[in-house]
Amino acid sequence: MRRLAHLVICDLRVGLASMGWVLIGIFALGLFSAAELDGILRVLKGADLLAAPGVRTFGGYLAYALAGARPITFEVVATRGELPSLPMGWLLVVLLIAYVTLAFPRCSIEGSGQLLVLKAGGRWCWWLAKCLWVVACVLLGWLSFLVGLSLWTCLARADLSLSVSTVVGDVAFGGGVALDGPASVGSLMAALVPVSAGLSLLQLAVCLVLGSTAGFATTVSLLFASALADAPWLAGGYLMAVRSAGIATGGLSLSGALVCSILHAALGAGVGGMLFSRSDLIRRRRA
Amino acid sequence: MQSNRLSSLLSRGLAVPVCGMGLVQRRLIALELRRACGGIWFRVALVWALILVLISFVLDAWRYEVIHGWALAFGAAKNYGITNLIFILSWVGTDSQPSAQLFFLMLPFMLLVPHVWSLRQEVLDGYAAHLRTRATWEQCYRAKGFAVFVSSGLVAAVPLMLSLALSFAAAPYGLPDPRGYLWLELPITESFALHGLFFHAPVAYALVWTVYDFVLAGLWGVAVMGFSRWAFSKVKLCTCAYLFQMIVSRVVMTFNHLLYAQTAGDGFDLFTLLCPLGAASMPTGVGMVVTPLGLLVVAVCFQRHAARGVDLV
Numbered sequence: 001m002r003r004l005a006h007l008v009i010c011d012l013r014v015g016l017a018s019m020g021w022v023l024i025g026i027f028a029l030g031l032f033s034a035a036e037l038d039g040i041l042r043v044l045k046g047a048d049l050l051a052a053p054g055v056r057t058f059g060g061y062l063a064y065a066l067a068g069a070r071p072i073t074f075e076v077v078a079t080r081g082e083l084p085s086l087p088m089g090w091l092l093v094v095l096l097i098a099y100v101t102l103a104f105p106r107c108s109i110e111g112s113g114q115l116l117v118l119k120a121g122g123r124w125c126w127w128l129a130k131c132l133w134v135v136a137c138v139l140l141g142w143l144s145f146l147v148g149l150s151l152w153t154c155l156a157r158a159d160l161s162l163s164v165s166t167v168v169g170d171v172a173f174g175g176g177v178a179l180d181g182p183a184s185v186g187s188l189m190a191a192l193v194p195v196s197a198g199l200s201l202l203q204l205a206v207c208l209v210l211g212s213t214a215g216f217a218t219t220v221s222l223l224f225a226s227a228l229a230d231a232p233w234l235a236g237g238y239l240m241a242v243r244s245a246g247i248a249t250g251g252l253s254l255s256g257a258l259v260c261s262i263l264h265a266a267l268g269a270g271v272g273g274m275l276f277s278r279s280d281l282i283r284r285r286r287a
Numbered sequence: 288m289q290s291n292r293l294s295s296l297l298s299r300g301l302a303v304p305v306c307g308m309g310l311v312q313r314r315l316i317a318l319e320l321r322r323a324c325g326g327i328w329f330r331v332a333l334v335w336a337l338i339l340v341l342i343s344f345v346l347d348a349w350r351y352e353v354i355h356g357w358a359l360a361f362g363a364a365k366n367y368g369i370t371n372l373i374f375i376l377s378w379v380g381t382d383s384q385p386s387a388q389l390f391f392l393m394l395p396f397m398l399l400v401p402h403v404w405s406l407r408q409e410v411l412d413g414y415a416a417h418l419r420t421r422a423t424w425e426q427c428y429r430a431k432g433f434a435v436f437v438s439s440g441l442v443a444a445v446p447l448m449l450s451l452a453l454s455f456a457a458a459p460y461g462l463p464d465p466r467g468y469l470w471l472e473l474p475i476t477e478s479f480a481l482h483g484l485f486f487h488a489p490v491a492y493a494l495v496w497t498v499y500d501f502v503l504a505g506l507w508g509v510a511v512m513g514f515s516r517w518a519f520s521k522v523k524l525c526t527c528a529y530l531f532q533m534i535v536s537r538v539v540m541t542f543n544h545l546l547y548a549q550t551a552g553d554g555f556d557l558f559t560l561l562c563p564l565g566a567a568s569m570p571t572g573v574g575m576v577v578t579p580l581g582l583l584v585v586a587v588c589f590q591r592h593a594a595r596g597v598d599l600v
Contacts, residue, residue: 036541043545086392088540088558092533099530103522212522213400217335217393224389 003121007129008136015104015133016140022100023144029093030148033065038156040171049167056158059185060168061149063247066090066188067172068240071230086227087240094196094239097141098219101134101200106212114281123277131269134204138197146189162186164247173242188244191257195238198264205272209279235260312426319434322405329401329438336397336446340379342386343450347377347457368472371464375489376473377457379450380496380563383474390446391562396529398439398504403512404521406431432509432586439508440501443561447497451490463489474564480575481563496563503560503579509586532556 016023037060041050049055069087108116108130120126153160164172164183199219207215226236230243237243238257245251308316323329351372358369379387406428409415418427465486467473475485484492511528518524536556555574559565 032541036544039541039545086388086558088533088536092530092537095530095533099526102526103520106522107520212520213525216522216526217396220393220396221389224392228385228388 004125004129004132007116007120007126008132011104011108011129011133012136015108016137018104019100019137022096023140026093026096026100026141027144027148029096030065030145031152032148033089033093034061034149034152034156037061037064037168037171038152041167044171045167054159054163055165055167056153056156057161057163057165057168058150058153058159059162059164059183060172061153061158062146062162062185062189063164063183063241064168064172065093065145065149066239066241068237068242069227070242071237072228086224090240091223091227093145094199094223094236095220097138097145097196098200098203098216100141101137101204102207102212102216105130105133105204106207106215109208109281117281124273127269127273127276130204131201131273134200135197138200139193142192142196162189164241169247184246185241185244187246187254187257188239188241190254191238191244191261194261195235195257195264198261198268199235201265201268201272203268205268205275208272209275232256233260233263235264309426311422312429315422315426315430316433319430320437323402323434323438324441326401329442332397332400332442333445336390336394336442337449339386339390340446340450340453343379343382343384343390344377344453344457346384346386347382347454351377351458368467371467371472372458373461373463373489374454374458375463375485375493377454378493379447380493381474381485383564391565392558394443394504394561395507395532395557396525398442398508399511399525399528401438401442402435403439403508404515404518404524405435406512407515407518407524408521410516432512435508435512436505440505443504444497444501447493447500451493451497462486479563492563499575500561503557503582506579506582506586507557510582513585513588532558 038050038056041056067087068090069085107113117123117126120129150160152158162184164185169183199222202222203215203219206218222234223236225231226234226240230237232252238252238260241247243252245253354369354372376382379390406415409418415427463473463475463486475482479485481492481495484495511524514528515524518527533556536554536558539555539559554560554565555578557578560574560578
């Protein structure tokens with residue numbers, strides 16, 4: 001346990017230091033997304049609306065930044081050739097957070113880093129330390145994004161509530177989705193870290209078994225599939241505001257998000273750990 | 288063995304246009320091409336692209352069968368667009384299948400995988416310094432740049448060409464009816480780039496797009512190689528370049544929102560420019576000219592930076 005704690009502290013110190021600029025980028029993206037929403041509201045709805053109470057909220061900024069896209073059935077896509085445009089804004093945020101955890105674990109196993117596996121006393125200890133590091137990175141990534149949004153909320157003198165106004169919903173989700181009643185991003189916010197951590201742990205397993213390029217490609221493919229389809233095992237859907245239970249009627253619930261994230265985490269940490277504990281590190285070093 | 292023969296043939300064939308150069312330059316280009324097109328990562332990128340193209344082909348054939356069945360069953364009332372469902376709509380650039388969209392989403396990343404990192408790797412492991420004793424730096428960089436250009440371009444062009452060949456097996460040959468887009472049968476309208484060619488000569492349309500993608504992909508590869516001096520690893524270089532394209536896409540989207548109050552518009556990112564269907568609402572084609580020129584400037588400027596990196600070693 002002491003060794004594990006020591007390893008985690010070392011990883012946080014070394015790994016996070018190299019990723020600091022990405023966290024700053026994520027923070028800037030949060031700030032930029034919120035400012036963009038204000039600009040669009042000013043252009044589309046007029047400046048008077050910006051001053052109205054309850055229109056611009058922290059929840060509205062978050063819903064806009066992580067709006068996502070509604071799913072589309074496979075038959076419609078394949079037979080009619082109708083594809084929704086990909087939610088690039090949402091994809092960028094989620095991919096940036098996945099990128100924070102991408103390179104360091106793989107780098108730390110190469111070269112003299114292999115000595116650390118020996119010093120850790122076992123491969124599982126090293127692996128668990130990396131899993132904890134990934135979770136910590138995801139937490140920090142989302143924290144910087146939310147801090148960016150909150151900062152703009154304070155600067156623009158908007159409400160710090162989690163509710164989403166109808167006007168913002170109209171801009172964020174397009175004309176096709178209308179908010180029926182009071183909408184809130186509470187369940188979306190609660191799902192961000194666990195779901196993202198599950199995805200990143202899966203990426204970590206693929207990275208250490210097949211390589212970082214394959215890990216990144218897997219994450220992009222999973223997020224792409226989530227943007228199109230609406231399967232409960234596709235984690236990306238839980239990170240979209242337009243599919244959240246607090247916003248859309250019959251949307252994806254928080255309990256579903258937690259189950260999905262636990263499954264992803266178990267698959268990533270468990271199966272990845274087993275494969276890593278049996279892998280040939282010496283041959284990898286020679287290659 | 289076969290792949291070695293293929294890359295050797297490719298390197299010899301592509302070395303023909305540079306016959307006017309010296310022997311050392313030609314040998315260097317042939318060597319670099321053999322390494323770029325015979326490497327494992329080139330094969331991985333190509334296999335990945337070919338799998339997506341094959342999935343697209345299967346979905347297109349299935350779509351044709353389904354719509355053909357509907358047209359036969361209810362043809363008197365409505366033909367379900369079967370008259371416009373010709374080979375060009377089974378090409379990966381215009382077929383709107385999910386696999387095609389994934390192909391164009393991942394393409395800016397997969398283009399970089401084969402050979403872009405090799406320059407930095409050779410600087411770090413001393414191979415570049417060794418090569419310096421046999422040839423001038425300019426010759427080395429020219430060969431490296433050419434190999435990266437060709438390998439990245441081929442990852443984009445080969446799947447598009449294969450898809451064009453397969454499209455003839457998925458749907459019949461014919462010219463699209465320009466009135467088809469009024470009934471949402473055709474994805475290409477007047478606001479798309481090269482739409483005239485699409486209606487008059489669909490094969491030429493596909494070939495022009497393939498050549499454009501080859502050039503753009505090659506320039507993107509060389510431009511990213513210019514930045515490899517500041518990268519610490521291959522993964523970081525490729526993912527950062529990919530995320531840069533996403534940031535460009537995001538910024539362009541914001542400007543389109545704010546200036547034109549629309550979600551689509553002139554795009555400058557490779558997700559838009561590499562895909563024929565991504566070039567919607569681009570009658571001016573500003574992005575189609577500006578982006579390749581911008582990449583060309585970066586690609587030309589890379590030599591100095593790379594040379595400085597080697598001199599340090």
